[in-house]
Amino acid sequence: MKNKRRTMLFVSGNRPKLVQESSVFGADAVVFDLTNGVEDSEKDCARILVKEAIDFLDFSNVEVIVKINSLDSEFGVKDVEIISKVKPSAIMVSKASEDQIKKIDSMLAKLERQEGFEEKAIKLIPTIETAYALEDIQNIISASERINAVFFDAEGLASDIDMERTKGGEEILYARSRVAMVCRVAGINAIDTYFVDANDYEGLEKDSQKAKSLGFTGKAAVDGRQIDTIQTIFVNRQEMRLVI
């Protein structure tokens, strides 16, 4: 497992082919997403698929993270219970809040004991995708010692505050700056939002450079084609801290 997180490739958990191929693109981490793009009717199937894939396929060259549904939904608790059995490197928490992080931390502690895993083996990565979470980020990352990174989801934030997204990203300058600076002070990874147009390599490069200049340590990708571009931007960054 790599401890670098320059690139995180997000893959919908209900797409078997993409899940199977996800480890071949040279990303530092893959995130199997049980939230976005997975219809409620497919949540159970996606959860089983991701669990079996982690259990069976070879991910020795990449860090494996699973993004679970919020505990406020009917799927979140089951996501934690099932996915933790295959011991992903980390669980990414959607619509993270201080309260939710504490609950998951305590669920994981119990599950780790049951499964015989070492204590705090499974890390947590809160997703900052609401205005409240953005302003409460300090409390969120202090809610569990498992947290070793934060993922900033600009699309989620845009949806939360009815903000129009642009390729230039001026509208998220404050949010990005805040997430990056808080993470820097805390000594944890700050992962920037994804650039949704997978065909626009030039736009991706500019967006990645902007994220890096603001202090992010890595960036999300939604397509294997984006990995090389992001990796190139973040490759020279002095590796931060991090005991994963």
Added chain:
Amino acid sequence: MKNVIGREIPDNIEGFGKVRHYEGAYANLTDRVKVSVKTRSVKPGDSKLCETIDEVLDKLEVKDGMTLSFHHHLRNGDYVLNMVMAAVAKRGIKDIHVAATGIFPIHEPLVEYMKEGIVTGISVNYISPGPVATAISKGLLKNPAVMRSHGGRPRSIESGDMHIDVAFIAAPTADWYGNVNGVQGNAACGTLSYFMPDIEYADQVVAITDNMVPYPACPIDITQDHVDYVVKVDCIGDSKGITTGTMNITKDPVGLRIAKLTALFMDATGYIENEFSFQTGAGGTSLAVAAEVRKIMKEKNVVGSFAAGGVTGYIVDMLNDGLFRNIWDVQCFDLKAVASYRDNPKHMSMSGSLYGNPHVPGPIVNNLDVMILGATEIDTDFNVNVITGSDGIIMGASGGHEDTAAGSKLAIVVSSLTKGRLPVVKDAVTTVTTPGETVDVFVTERGIAINPRRVDLIEKIKDTDLPIVTIEELKEMSERLTGTPEPMQFGEKIVAVVEYRDGTVIDVVKQVI
């Protein structure tokens, strides 16, 4: 008997005849004598023009048992083969051998002619998946189809193995005395290269055109001294059909990953240097390899000697960017390539014989440094199948696969590790098209396998970060993803004979059941 690569081939095959068994890729390259050619004199003042296909068939005296040849530069837009065969069928003629350089789904009427005994033999270098390929696989053709390569076909014609009674040129432009070009007219398709041996060696040659121009039809690809008759028709084909198939760089991240690894391997092994020569196909991943090679060439300021093969606009762009000095073109895959061939003297045509015939004093494939190839299956001996699909049905033919693999210094097969939930790497491929002796490297998204014969390559990359694995490891990886499929079951009837480029039989295809 079992040939040298372990394929069980009879000594005689009904409808094909006595078998010369494959003995190795370079075992049969001795001196040869070309067959003599029958020609017809045309007196001054005599006309070559015919008003209809029927009129020309009368003059040709087409009869039972003849071999009629066609070319596939109009690809899936070709009307000429169907036009001629419909007129032949109407006359009640039987037992025709259709010697086509390529067959596409548009040629579906052949299936009925096969059932009726009008067509009893087919020889091809290329065949698209579709009704004719499926009909052959099901045993509807009386005699086994003969699958040759682009170089093997001219060899068979020039040696006399395949005698052609009449060659029909789909002529995008012609004049009344038989000069032909492929670069003007509504069905402009560029070079007419594959058909040059037919034109030189057929007993009679007919140009069928929908664009009759004043004499001479300059520029000229085929000159009047090879053409016996000219027929004017309303339309010889649909230019949209010429650009069938993938002609754009893939957006599939797996294909792009394979392309990048391939280019890095080429560079790491020292092939991307000044004067290097290169050929790739028109598929999405093949073009992606070209794009990655282009980046490296630009970074290193490399100027290659030539690019070759079927040509796309992408290769034309590389020529125009100064990355290659020349193009050797056997088939234009799009209209940009057609225009380049027409307008740029650096963009040259090569006949099928010049391209890949092993029995000439050096075809172009011998000058290729790097060749990028596809595969339906590859086995642990690096033998490649591009003929039969996972259901055993014919879905392709060699084209230039075996010619370029044999000639080039570095033959790289690129493929994803699984296709349609099936493993690509097998213990033994279903049908051998290209022998492993001529395949150097297999690049997948999960690793690169080097043929153990190429110890020089293994030595060159030993200090790189490239993901080098054995082909057995790739097989394990693919089977872990897909499981091991049950072996396919075939009937006893041989429906196609796979001739290696030197005229020996490397494998056979049996009827699907």
